[in-house]
Amino acid sequence: IFAISLFVFLFFVSCSPVEEVRIGPATGIEINGLSGKQISFKVMVNIDNPNRQSFTLSALDLDVLLNGIYIGKIKSTEKVNIPKRSSQVYTFPLGAELKSLSFSVFALTDLFLHRYIDVELKGMAKINSGLMRKKFPINEQEKIQLY
Numbered sequence: 001i002f003a004i005s006l007f008v009f010l011f012f013v014s015c016s017p018v019e020e021v022r023i024g025p026a027t028g029i030e031i032n033g034l035s036g037k038q039i040s041f042k043v044m045v046n047i048d049n050p051n052r053q054s055f056t057l058s059a060l061d062l063d064v065l066l067n068g069i070y071i072g073k074i075k076s077t078e079k080v081n082i083p084k085r086s087s088q089v090y091t092f093p094l095g096a097e098l099k100s101l102s103f104s105v106f107a108l109t110d111l112f113l114h115r116y117i118d119v120e121l122k123g124m125a126k127i128n129s130g131l132m133r134k135k136f137p138i139n140e141q142e143k144i145q146l147y
Contacts, residue, residue: 021047030042037072049083055082061075065119123138
């Protein structure tokens, strides 16, 4: 009877409609450290999860391109839990590995001479929610005004 009850519960929970999670723009960035080609930082992002299920961002692996130039890779350093029916700013601890320190410094200096930069993020995010595990492709491109 317990197994049947568990199956029925899981069936109804898994069949509940999933609403879109709204992710706002970054509200802040905090640099924690720089060591060689490694940068450790935190990004604060407003997330609205209207669903009845919480979820955890367990892994993030992104390639970063600025104005079409590959700069390096960003990876999550800790899991971040997003509670059910919540709307708040979450902090995502991340680490970046630059392709080449000298190339990246030159490229970054050149980028700041322009008023706008194109930021492109490509990669995967792994999300866990209860027994469900899923990978989501990320392919975002945005033009950012520097000044």
